[in-house]
Amino acid sequence: xxxxxxxxxxxxxxxxxxxxxxxxxxxxxxxxxxxxxxxxxxxxxxxxxxxxxxxxxxxxxxxxxxxxxxxxxxxxxxxxxxxxxxxxxxxxxxxxxxxxxxxxxxxxxxxxxxxxxxxxxxxxxxxxxxxxxxxxxxxxxxxxxxxxxxxxxxxxxxxxxxxxxxxxxxxxxxxxxxxxxxxxxxxxxxxxxxxxxxxxxxxxxxxxxxxxxxxxxxxxxxxxxxxxxxxxxxxxxxxxxxxxxxxxxxxxxxxxxxxxxxxxxxxxxxxxxxxxxxxxxxxxxxxxxxxxxxxxxxxxxxxxxxxx
Amino acid sequence: xxxxxxxxxxxxxxxxxxxxxxxxxxxxxxxxxxxxxxxxxxxxxxxxxxxxxxxxxxxxxxxxxxxxxxxxxxxxxxxxxxxxxxxxxxxxxxxxxxxxxxxxxxxxxxxxxxxxxxxxxxxxxxxxxxxxxxxxxxxxxxxxxxxxxxxxxxxxxxxxxxxxxxxxxxxxxxxxxxxxxxxxxxxxxxxxxxxxxxxxxxxxxxxxxxxxxxxxxxxxxxxxxxxxxxxxxxxxxxxxxxxxxxxxxxxxxxxxxxxxxxxxxxxxxxxxxxxxxxxxxxxxxxxxxxxxxxxxxxxxxxxxxxxx
Numbered sequence: 001x002x003x004x005x006x007x008x009x010x011x012x013x014x015x016x017x018x019x020x021x022x023x024x025x026x027x028x029x030x031x032x033x034x035x036x037x038x039x040x041x042x043x044x045x046x047x048x049x050x051x052x053x054x055x056x057x058x059x060x061x062x063x064x065x066x067x068x069x070x071x072x073x074x075x076x077x078x079x080x081x082x083x084x085x086x087x088x089x090x091x092x093x094x095x096x097x098x099x100x101x102x103x104x105x106x107x108x109x110x111x112x113x114x115x116x117x118x119x120x121x122x123x124x125x126x127x128x129x130x131x132x133x134x135x136x137x138x139x140x141x142x143x144x145x146x147x148x149x150x151x152x153x154x155x156x157x158x159x160x161x162x163x164x165x166x167x168x169x170x171x172x173x174x175x176x177x178x179x180x181x182x183x184x185x186x187x188x189x190x191x192x193x194x195x196x197x198x199x200x201x202x203x204x205x206x207x208x209x210x211x212x213x214x215x216x217x218x219x220x221x222x223x224x225x226x227x228x229x230x231x232x233x234x235x236x237x238x239x240x241x242x243x244x245x246x247x248x249x250x251x252x253x254x255x256x257x258x259x260x261x262x263x264x265x266x267x268x269x270x271x272x273x274x275x276x277x278x279x280x281x282x283x284x285x286x287x288x289x290x291x292x293x294x295x296x297x298x299x300x301x302x303x304x305x306x307x308x
Numbered sequence: 309x310x311x312x313x314x315x316x317x318x319x320x321x322x323x324x325x326x327x328x329x330x331x332x333x334x335x336x337x338x339x340x341x342x343x344x345x346x347x348x349x350x351x352x353x354x355x356x357x358x359x360x361x362x363x364x365x366x367x368x369x370x371x372x373x374x375x376x377x378x379x380x381x382x383x384x385x386x387x388x389x390x391x392x393x394x395x396x397x398x399x400x401x402x403x404x405x406x407x408x409x410x411x412x413x414x415x416x417x418x419x420x421x422x423x424x425x426x427x428x429x430x431x432x433x434x435x436x437x438x439x440x441x442x443x444x445x446x447x448x449x450x451x452x453x454x455x456x457x458x459x460x461x462x463x464x465x466x467x468x469x470x471x472x473x474x475x476x477x478x479x480x481x482x483x484x485x486x487x488x489x490x491x492x493x494x495x496x497x498x499x500x501x502x503x504x505x506x507x508x509x510x511x512x513x514x515x516x517x518x519x520x521x522x523x524x525x526x527x528x529x530x531x532x533x534x535x536x537x538x539x540x541x542x543x544x545x546x547x548x549x550x551x552x553x554x555x556x557x558x559x560x561x562x563x564x565x566x567x568x569x570x571x572x573x574x575x576x577x578x579x580x581x582x583x584x585x586x587x588x589x590x591x592x593x594x595x596x597x598x599x600x601x602x603x604x605x606x607x608x609x610x611x612x613x614x615x616x
Contacts, residue, residue, distance in 0.1 A: 047565075048564065048565050049565070074410070076412050080410060103381055105381065110419045120461075255564060255565070256360070256565070257563065
């Protein structure tokens, strides 16, 4: 019995050692220097327009992964789609804010249980700063867990967690709660390397060696969107490094609904999302992926090969 | 002092006696047999499309009164409009159901306080029957009161209460709670005479003599909508009785958003609401009101003349 235990321990140590040495590409079964890309649409569930555009681009365009906002009004629509398309790569866009002016939502947890997450009107705070100032980490943890439970209750098989407006990546205690809940459900959580400088921490103190850190993150900023989105994305795809890169985009149709949702906002607004949709549904995008030998990978692949 | 009290009592008795004898038209300051009409749009706040169409028809069409669904996602949009247009006649469409398939909402009260109002998913029940079966009248009262408080918190000056899908009119205890909350805020509540047969009650046991009962209610039914809505409404306006008549209509634009909200439903669906919009924004409707000597009245007029 003791011998078996020793052998098992040795095997575990060997696995860990290999995990340390192998690149993420190798760990997933690709050649060492493969350029891996998750082309990820955020904010599904926020509106009908966002759902329709994102479903369309996942079926016909380049986007291969997306995440769902569980507290939002159109959650049930995208949940129904996810249930009916179990092969698609849907994670949960952990949502602690309700940022638009005329269109709001609250937490999924009873407001009496998470009073520090809501404003006087009973909605989630509009700004990340307010969440950072007022929300207790314990209540953040409860809400994250309940968003995951609710998604599972609706028949979604979440492949990953990520964070709406980066809120959980702005405070160490929130980040710990997020990582903890991910582990409870054996779901990878999106954690980009750049958090280290933002929070002044080292991720190896929080994440185990087997857990994936996103080394390269690409997301367009307002200035780049205003000048030339196509150039920005084209250059990013042409210069993709080896290892795992993560694109965060937002796809919606520029409809009356979406204009009204994002009223008063240009950045991440309705036209912005149509621009993202246009590029990532274009033949040009597919061509760039092919020409630059980019290997799309999903969170499902990462989850099922490395976390389960 | 005693004399003044006696005089006051006599005056009160006289007022009550007059209220008994006078028609609703006279009580509001119109000739005895005036045909009074409230042309009322329900369901504001349910969607952006419903808000836009209803605002437009209240500004340019025949609709002169409307009610707002406080728990719905687009409540804040219509609340902002109501705040900015304090002269418009907005009441509250007390909402105890969340009836669409892919687009949902919960109560405004913390779910821990009103557990009998919500289904396993945390939303209000989809059907009126489930509300009747499971909801406690005490919790219904709490939720009605909180919807009113919330509207006032958002700067709405509610001119009346009415009932989404007629839910509160289907059970005596719910009806009592609804009337009670209306009185607390000195707001008239929409109660049609036909409730008497539905609930097998006499309204004079519930309502005081000074409170208004809607004697004549017009709302189009599926068969009439399918055959000829214009004929139905034209006839209803041509044959309007004297006294107070109440039209319940639903105005929205038949957009992608509204089609998705009402997906799977024809009755009270997206095209239905566009049909209502088309008729009540038409010059034909305005002409019929004029030709038939119909006097539009608002709930505000009723509230301020008879309840305050």
